[in-house]
Amino acid sequence: MLTDSFPDPVLYDDWHVVACADDLKENQLLKVHLLGEAVVLWRCDRQVLAWRDRCPHRGVPLSSGRIENGCVVCPYHGFVFDRTGNCIHVPANPALTSVAQNSQVYNYAVQERYGYIWIALGEPQHQVPIFWEWHQPDFVSFNCGPYVINSSPLRVVENFTDFAHLPHTHAGLLGSSEFPEISDYAVTVDEAGITASDVRLHQPNPEGTGAARDVSYLCQIRRPLVAYFTKGDGTDQFSMFLAVTPVEELRSIAWLGIARNYALEVDNAELEAFQNHLMSQDIPMVESQRPQRLPLDLQAEFHVPADRLAVAYRKWLKQLGLQFGAC
Ligand code: FES
Numbered sequence: 017m018l019t020d021s022f023p024d025p026v027l028y029d030d031w032h033v034v035a036c037a038d039d040l041k042e043n044q045l046l047k048v049h050l051l052g053e054a055v056v057l058w059r060c061d062r063q064v065l066a067w068r069d070r071c072p073h074r075g076v077p078l079s080s081g082r083i084e085n086g087c088v089v090c091p092y093h094g095f096v097f098d099r100t101g102n103c104i105h106v107p108a109n110p111a112l113t114s115v116a117q118n119s120q121v122y123n124y125a126v127q128e129r130y131g132y133i134w135i136a137l138g139e140p141q142h143q144v145p146i147f148w149e150w151h152q153p154d155f156v157s158f159n160c161g162p163y164v165i166n167s168s169p170l171r172v173v174e175n176f177t178d179f180a181h182l183p184h185t186h187a188g189l190l191g192s193s194e195f196p197e198i199s200d201y202a203v204t205v206d207e208a209g210i211t212a213s214d215v216r217l218h219q220p221n222p223e224g225t226g227a228a229r230d231v232s233y234l235c236q237i238r239r240p241l242v243a244y245f246t247k248g249d250g251t252d253q254f255s256m257f258l259a260v261t262p263v264e265e266l267r268s269i270a271w272l273g274i275a276r277n278y279a280l281e282v283d284n285a286e287l288e289a290f291q292n293h294l295m296s297q298d299i300p301m302v303e304s305q306r307p308q309r310l311p312l313d314l315q316a317e318f319h320v321p322a323d324r325l326a327v328a329y330r331k332w333l334k335q336l337g338l339q340f341g342a343c
């Protein structure tokens with residue numbers, strides 16, 4: 017098992033969603049967790065800042081402090097840190113003009129994309145994957161989640177990209193026991209990740225609008241914890257991305273971004289309720305899987321042709337050297 021002192025380099029140097037942008041208000045310190053690390057988020061003049069949630073003086077969480085005049089005030093001894101993380105005031109020694117070098121709060125890379133706040137604990141080696149539908153004028157986009165799942169984040173991604181469970185776990189909605197067969201599909205692996213193309217199945221109620229249709233999925237795993245699919249019939253397109261926060265090895269938070277170019281009159285809240293229902297069907301399955309960590313040894317579980325994407329995912333993770341949430 018990994019510990020704080022041995023962070024997974026693949027995930028450490030990658031972008032992760034840690035919060036919904038709307039949940040971070042001005043003058044608020046928001047505590048989140050990523051890869052076992054506590055992080056405090058706050059906004060200063062619309063800029064989002066992500067800091068290690070530990071006062072460099074005596075280790076109290078800065079998230080339990082307050083924001084004053086564009087600075088963070090630690091609740092323990094009242095030291096004041098400006099937006100760059102510099103300690104600019106020590107109440108016990110007000111004349112002090114220069115404090116020790118290690119008085120700087122540790123800053124993380126942060127950006128706001130697709131309605132979420134993404135941070136990287138280390139040096140990000142890739143960009144946040146592009147979800148091009150999000151900004152298209154003929155698409156309506158919204159966020160769904162968070163969904164807390166007590167399992168490995170890798171299990172969560174694999175579930176999101178598993179077609180064969182649709183006619184069973186989501187019977188009557190995303191599939192039907194009368195049409196359980198998954199068409200043969202191709203999988204390719206390149207710089208952009210893994211792509212499964214033209215996965216066809218019949219869905220009785222694919223988006224919660226009650227309309228049945230035959231759909232073809234294009235599904236991509238773009239980073240170890242970011243996946244995407246788009247499905248449609250050539251005209252109507254429904255796209256979704258999933259980003260999973262690796263809170264701890266066996267504690268994950270799933271966030272969804274959804275974009276569609278049809279049924280625009282349907283309330284997003286209705287589609288969100290439908291999505292919540294689907295997740296309530298997925299979560300017990302994922303939480304009950306054993307082992308909880310995803311086995312990267314292909315001999316540890318058996319696979320069928322419909323699992324082609326999962327097999328490619330496991331191989332890819334192994335090749336990347338990913339360890340967190342894997343066994
Ligand atoms: S612990 Fe934060 S000011 Fe002392």
Ligand SMILES: [Fe+2]
Pocket residue numbers: 175176181185186294298
């Ligand atoms: Fe599912």
